[in-house]
Amino acid sequence: MKAFASIVKRDLRLAQRQGMDSLMVVAFFVLAVVLFPFGVGPEASILARISSGVIWVAALLAAMLSLERLFQIDYEDGSLELLALQPVPLEITVLAKITAHWLTTGLPLLIATPLLAIFMNLPGDGFLVLVLTLAIGTPSLSLIGAIGAALILGSRRGGVLLSLLVLPLYIPVLIFGVSAVDGAISGLSVKPHLLIMTGLLVAALPLCPWAGAGAIRQALET
Secondary structure, three states: OHHHHHHHHHHHHHHHHOHHHHHHHHHHHHHHHHHHHHHHOOOHHHHHHHHHHHHHHHHHHHHHHOOOHHHHHHHHHOHHHHHHHOOOOHHHHHHHHHHHHHHHHHHHHHHHHHHHHHHOOOOHHHHHHHHHHHHHHHHHHHHHHHHHHHHOOOOOOHHHHHHHHHHHHHHHHHHHHHHHHHHHHHOOOOHHHHHHHHHHHHHHHHHHHHHHHHHHHHHHHO
């Protein structure tokens, strides 16, 4: 736990020095949502119907913006190799970097969500459910994205390849996140959707660091 905490603190300090990265993620999230009323019109009923899907898709795309840099900077300056050589399982290191990524991207998105939900005229019944699904879903996005970020290490067109690898894996999280909000608005039970999203998170928690660590080892050996 001490090594885990030290890696998280290190990545948070680095993110603080490069504060524009986190700011750009939040700015993209806000702008992507704000642009939709200009495209579909300001009618309240239309915005209420599409609000949950718009916010979820914007959050998903915003979370992807910083994934390429999750391991790439440490890989280029040699820090990743030093982290892999320390007497700590590489899976713990990967999990710590994922945690720092969520704290600098997923958490700011979660904080910005209530204001955007009001802007998009989201019905009150779906307000808390939207925040809850994003609180469960955004860690899953960071965990799954870490696999793609590890697989593209050393590639020239990493951004495009990362999107192709990660987006199909994001679809279940997106579907159940939006379905839970729509169910709450319609007066249906949201428990099944939340349980499935929690199950995805519980499954990703051990599997994604293990797969990411394996991809990093392969990248460091080549």
